[in-house]
Amino acid sequence: MAEMTVEQLADAMYEMIKEAKGMKKYKATDLQKAMAERFGADKQTCKQAIRLLMDSGRCIYTYFGGSYIEIPPDQPPAP
Amino acid sequence: MAEGKKYVTPKLDELEKGPWPSFVKEIKAAAQKSPMAAALLGQLEQSYDEKIGHWKHGGIVGVVGYGGGVIGRYSDLGDKYPEVAHFHTIRINQPAGWFYTTEALRGLCDIWEEHGSGLTNMHGSTGDIIFLGTTTDQLEKVFSKLTALGFDLGGSGSDVRTPSCCNGMARCEWACYDTMKVCYNLTMAFQDEIHRPAFPYKFKMKMAGCPNDCVAAIARADLSIIGTWKDEIQQDDEMIKKFADEGLDIQRQIVSRCPTRCMDWDGKKLTINNENCVKCMFCINSMPRALAPGKERGAMVLLGAKAPIVQGAQLSSVLIPFIDLEDEESWNDLKQLLENIWEVWCEEGKNRERVGEFALRVGFGNFLEAIGLEPRPEMVAYPRDNPYVFYQTAKKE
CATH class of the missing domain: 3.30.413.10 (Sulfite Reductase Hemoprotein, domain 1)
Structure with a gap:
């Protein structure tokens, strides 16, 4: 299997989160495990991909009894 | 900052009585300048009346790139107390050992009076500097000013918490x-x-x-x-004798309280079986200068x-x-x-x-x-x- 770049991994993670939106929330470890299984990605590259998703604003961290990675809502949440 | 609405708070007032420090007194002092702190008093009094907490926590708040450091807090009485509808907590990585210059402390307080309620918790049970109460739109501004001052956010959520x-x-x-x-x-x-x-x-x-x-x-x-x-407890026999001469009952107050009974006192000399010592610190705490941890x-x-x-x-x-x-x-x-x-x-x-x-x-x-x-x-x-x-x-x- 060809080695995935950080950008490609970030895209794959983003797609995974997008598909599960509204049904399942993923933690960083869930994404790492999925990428390792699908592409043989190592932990460090996965961490860089998550960081890329966060710094670009494509994803955000949320907290609901644990920390999750999600796509930001279209509108800010109502208080 | 303008003074907030005044609330009647008979239950909270009770907590100001007595010789001990009171968080109510401090919130009231902050309420002189902060409408958020004033509304906090109102909501807290209502919570005491009803015996129900009115805070919701979690959700989506933070600064770009970070997953920790900000704890989202919202009031479920936002219509009644709009000033505390959003009341997020910020955790700031404290300096090791909690040593500050007064300049750093003033800098922290200035930031928080400008962008939050002015209420702090120095320090929270996590060890961090805690800033209590701000709105979502102020978070990036606070973060930016904190980093300029040399501080960074601490941990929260499923991460390494601030050491x-x-x-x-x-x-x-x-x-x-x-x-x-x-x-x-x-x-x-x-x-x-x-x-x-x-x-x-x-x-x-x-x-x-x-x-x-x-x-x-x-x-x-x-x-x-x-x-x-690893080695033996450091022992100064002269000092031990001085403790005894000054009235310390070494047999009753030290030796018989040793959890592993690894000490012996013959009235003149204290003997410690260090192999049996579990390092509970009781004897060392009781006779400072006479006993000390090993070298x-x-x-x-x-x-x-x-x-x-x-x-x-x-x-x-x-x-x-x-x-x-x-x-x-x-x-x-x-x-x-x-x-x-x-x-x-x-x-x-x-x-x-x-x-x-x-x-x-x-x-x-x-x-x-x-x-x-x-x-x-x-x-x-x-x-x-x-x-x-x-x-x-x-x-x-």
């Missing part, structure tokens, strides 16, 4: 290693793990300089590093303490009985051990399962094997209380 330590060698003669140095080094080494939550649940690290454990690491930290010594000092690394949240409370178990922490090699060993623990825990741990609970679930022996540590007698959690050892007299043939 915390006692002030160790800076002020305490019992310190067996440089807690502040270790705390600082761990904080800098694991910045990514502090700011980007990637664990099944929180992971706390606390460093105590001696077994007195002033930061309560053994009860609260997933990884506790507690100072200890061969270092630290013990323990794993798995937690307060009751999902499951009950747990105390730490020993992982490394003695580590120097002065040389590069032992420092690298500690970092590698942490990486190994996180690797196994992230792979096999359940959601919201603390590492201590995980080790208990899989069995401590299996856990040790997975992280690459050899079992040692010092790891037995209750060495003198094993209920599974039975002594039976041999039967005669």
Whole structure:
């Protein structure tokens, strides 16, 4: 299997989160495990991909009894 | 800032009475300048009336790129108390040992009076500087000003929480290693793990300089590093005699209270069987200057303490009985051990399962094997209380 770049991994993670939106929330470890299984990605590259998703604003961290990675809502949440 | 609406608060007023410090008094002082603090008094009084808390927490608040440091807090009485409809908490990484210049403290307070309620908690039970109460639109501004002042956010959520330590060698003669140095080094080494939550649940690290454990690491930290010594307790017989001459009943107040009965007092000379000493610090605390920790000092690394949240409370178990922490090699060993623990825990741990609970679930022996540590007698959690050892007299043939 060809080695995935950080950008490609970030895209794959983003797609995974997008598909599960509204049904399942993923933690960083869930994404790492999925990428390792699908592409043989190592932990460090996965961490860089998550960081890329966060710094670009494509994803955000949320907290609901644990920390999750999600796509930001279209509108800010109502208080 | 304008003064907020005044609320009648008879129940809170009761908490101002008496000689002890009162958080109500401080909130009232802040309310002179902050409408948020004023509304907080109103909501709190209502909570006391109804015996119901009105805070919701969690959700989507933070600064760009960081997953920790901001705890979203909202009031479910936002219509009645609009000033506290959003009342987010910010955790700020405290300096090791909690040493500040007055300039730094003034800088922190100025930021918070401008962008938040002005209420702080110095320090929270996590060890961090806590800023209480701001709105979502102020978070980036606060973060920007904090970084300009040399501060960074602390941990929150499923990440490495801000490492915390006692002030160790800076002020305490019992310190067996440089807690502040270790705390600082761990904080800098694991910045990514502090700011980007990637664990099944929180992971706390606390460093105590001696077994007195002033930061309560053994009860609260997933990884506790507690100072200890290898050799004999340092003993000054002249000073011990002086304690006795001044009225200290060494037999009754020291020797008979030793948990392992490893001391003997003949009226003139104190003899300590150091092999039997469990380093509880009782005698050393009772006779400062006469007794002191040994000269061969270092630290013990323990794993798995937690307060009751999902499951009950747990105390730490020993992982490394003695580590120097002065040389590069032992420092690298500690970092590698942490990486190994996180690797196994992230792979096999359940959601919201603390590492201590995980080790208990899989069995401590299996856990040790997975992280690459050899079992040692010092790891037995209750060495003198094993209920599974039975002594039976041999039967005669």
